[in-house]
Amino acid sequence: MTGQWMEWDFEVPETGYYNIGFFTKQNFVRGIYVSRKITIDGKVLFNELSDYGFRYQSNWRFDSLMDENKEAYKIYLEAGSHTLRMQNVLGEFSSIIGEVQESLSKLNAIYRKIIRITGVKPDIYSDYQIEAKLPELEAELIDVHNQLDSSIKHLREVAGGSSDKEAVLVTMRDQLEDLIKDQEYFKKVVTSYKINVRAVGTWLSGAVSQPLQLDDIYIYSPNVDANISRSSFWSKLWYEICRLFYSFIIDYNRIGNVSEKGKETHTITLWVGTGRDQANVIKSLIDETFTKRTGINVNVMLVDMGTLLQATLAGQGPDVAIQLNISNPTYNSAIQSSNDMPMNYGLRNAVADLSQFSDLKEVRERFFDSAMVPFTYQNHTFALPETQTFPMMFYRKDILKELGLTLPQTWDDVKVIMSVLAKNQMEFGMLPNELNFLMLLNQFGGQYYNEDATKSALDSDEGINAFKEYCSLYTEYKLDKVTSVEDRFRTGECPIIIADYSVYNNFQVSAPDIKGLWGFAPVPGMRKEDGTINRNVASVGSACVIMEASKYKEDSWEFIKWWTSAEIQTLYGKEMESLMGASARVATANKEAFERLPWPSADYTALKKQFERVVGTRQVPGGYFTWRNIDNAFYKVTTNTDSASARECLMDNIIYINDEINYKRKEFHMPLAND
Known part of the structure; x- marks a missing residue:
């Protein structure tokens, strides 16, 4: 991305004039060139190096720094150490x-x-x-x-x-x-x-974006022929033969070096559930800090977390699994697909109860209480949180100014704004999903389950009123239930949307057309009798667990304490942003690490205000039926607007929720609600 740079140190044996060459490939941008600002020891030696172009070519090639007449630049360097930096710039394309x-x-x-x-x-x-x-x-x-x-x-x-x-x-x-x-x-x-x-x-x-692949840099004397070529037919053939051979013997799921388990040194196996870039960064951090400090080796494997339970039952599971399970909060299954896995595995003795470790209470202080709620059942703690995201209100500054509107503070304000937007063929954007329903449920003072988590609490007045309000937004106010709110936000069709705060990263990177024209703020809330506004929201995130079958639970505990620490979460976040750009910003659950991330001041203030209003969502046996049946009731109401009653549809589906909870409680020999 523009502004990013890399630099290299090199030694010059004697004072004199040198040529500089690069073994590069630029096969990303066809028809034009990518630009680099090239400095030596922090200085641009002449104007041509402030915007040096690398043109398109499908193969690797050797390029010397040269002028329009193909004459290589002779650069005077003193004997000793020097630093060469290449910075991504737009050059002539900026205008x-x-x-x-x-x-x-x-x-x-x-x-x-x-x-x-x-x-x-x-x-x-x-x-x-x-x-x-x-x-x-x-x-x-x-x-x-x-x-x-x-x-x-x-x-x-x-x-x-x-x-x-x-x-x-x-x-x-x-x-x-x-x-x-x-x-x-x-x-x-x-x-x-x-x-x-x-x-x-x-x-x-x-x-x-100005991508360029760079293999080698050559600093050489002008009288040396440095026309290097490594892409002959035979070299390519040999390379492909080697690739074929190694494909039979290399385990591509393993990341970096592999340590053997021995008596003197312990080696734990770590499963990572995201991408290879993330796994490589994690492995690098482990080698640089964790293993050096503790002497514990870690073998990192990139694995589909859908196989975790099967592998554990077969005796092939890891000691630790992290980034379990990152889901997209845009979809209806946001909470259930992510936060219930540790509890379900814990009840089946597949993951370890972290309550056995004496310093768990101290470690819990790293996170907001809301982040720990989904991973705690009764007196057991089955996971530590890694990431935590929640809804925020995004708004278009330019459009609100055109329409003379101010940000809504309550849902009553939202309804007034909806009428103004409708007159201008615009609308308020909020897709129907579990996070958005829980936002309303929490603001109405309701909750999913009763105090002892033996049955649904949605049949309370608060639960029914929240469901009615949720349905009315799509029946009476005709909110769109399908079309992406992000796309409509960019075009201006939805100048105000409710979306997961990770959408911020997408807008920063992929929406340059509205740069500086939008912001985000805490969600609208319900005004209470004392005049304050309840802006409570739910959250979703990923977790890390220790498998019950692990022989090295103490070592594994040391690892997840290290992994969820403020120091490492900050380093991991910075490494991911430097590698993949702002779109890879980590939504860390660690309070201290969150404060260290490079948020603009106004955005950080808004996020922190909303973070303090996040309410954890309890997970219970059979809880996967809860959102499924709420969603069924919702679509019954919104598709049969003439005949369906929100209250009756919800009450009918609560029966199924309670039946499934009872079924699971019997399976785990737990007392039922009526016992």
């Missing part, structure tokens, strides 16, 4: 990207004006009189058309001709030409217009 970004803002503004008249699904047979209602529209279309045309010409000049990078811009420009001729044509192409605008936004995200 193009600036033009396109400005055009994109104008295109989005035009789209919002159009849908206020036609809606997002206009009737092609209606006469919307767009030209009469928007007399300034033609001039705006001409302006953005000319700006895009200028960007395309500039891009061709920089690239030295046409390239596939201009296709998206050309498509958008051509559609604008048709709309300039007839603005009423918008009613037929408003959907394709939105798609093209989104494609321009995606183009911007890709243009900012």
Whole structure:
């Protein structure tokens, strides 16, 4: 990404002039080049190195730093140590990207004006009189058309001709030409217009990325022939033969070096449930800090966590499993697919009870109480939290300013804003999922289960009122139940949305078209009798567990204490961001590590306020039936709006919830609610 850099130290044996060469491959950006700012000892030696281009080529090649005439630059270096740095810059493309970004803002503004008249699904047979209602529209279309045309010409000049990078811009420009001729044509192409605008936004995200593969750097004397080639047919053939051979003997699930178990040194096996990049960073941190401090070796394996229970039953399981189980809170199964696994495994004696360790109470202080609730059952603790995310309210500053609206503080305020948005063919965005239902349930003062967790508590007045309110948002106020709120937030169709706070990372990286035009704040709440606002929300996250079958429980406990510590969670978060960008920011559950992450001040303040209002969701045997039946009742109400009663549908499904809880409690020889 732009602004990121890497640097290397090197030694020069004697003072003199040197050439610098790179063994590189740039097969990512076709038709144009990627740019690097190259400095020696912190200085750009001459202007050409402030924006040096590496052009597209599908194969590895050796490139010396040279001028337009293919003459290698001779760089004077004193004998001794030096530092070479390469920094990602946009170079000549910065002005193009600036033009396109400005055009994109104008295109989005035009789209919002159009849908206020036609809606997002206009009737092609209606006469919307767009030209009469928007007399300034033609001039705006001409302006953005000319700006895009200028960007395309500039891009061709920089690239030295046409390239596939201009296709998206050309498509958008051509559609604008048709709309300039007839603005009423918008009613037929408003959907394709939105798609093209989104494609321009995606183009911007890709243009900012300037990838380059670099294998070797050569510092050599001008009289030395450094034309290095390693990509001959025979070398490639030998490489592929070696790959084929090693594929039969290498365990690709193992990450890094593998330690043998011995009597003098203990070796534990760690399963990681995310991606290879994450596993490599974890292995590096283990080797650099954990093993050096404790003498405990760790073999890291990248494994599908869906096989954890089967592997444990077969005697092939790990000692420790981490990042169990990261799910996407956008989907309806957000809580049940993630937070109930440690409790279910614990009741089956598959994971160890952490209460056996004397310093558990001290370790729990690292987290908010809400993070520990899902992993605690009765007096047992089956896991430690790693990540914790929860809903936040995202809003478009520019659109709220246009409409003269302020941020809603309560759900009554939201309903007032919904009417204003509806008049402008916009809407409030909130998809139906468990986190959003629990938000309302907690704010109404309800909970999933009774005090001893033997039956559902949704039949209370608080539970029924929360469910009615939840359903009414989709029946009376017609909130969209399917379409992505993130996409509609970008286009401006939903200027206010409720979404998991990890969406922040996506907007930061993949939505340059609305950079600086949005913010987020704590969710709306319910005003209490004393005048304060209850903004309680639920959370979801990943966990780490120790398997009951492990022979090294003490060593495993030392590991998860190390892994969930503020120091390591901070290091892991920074490493992931440096490796994969801001989109990989870790939503750590460690309070101290959360404070150390590089959040902007205003965003950190908003997050911290909401973090303090997070309420943990208890997990019980048979609890997987709870959300399933709430969801069934919800869709029965929202699809049969004329006949279905929210109260009756919920009460009918509570019967199934309680039956499943009783069934599971019998299985585990626990007392029933009626005992």
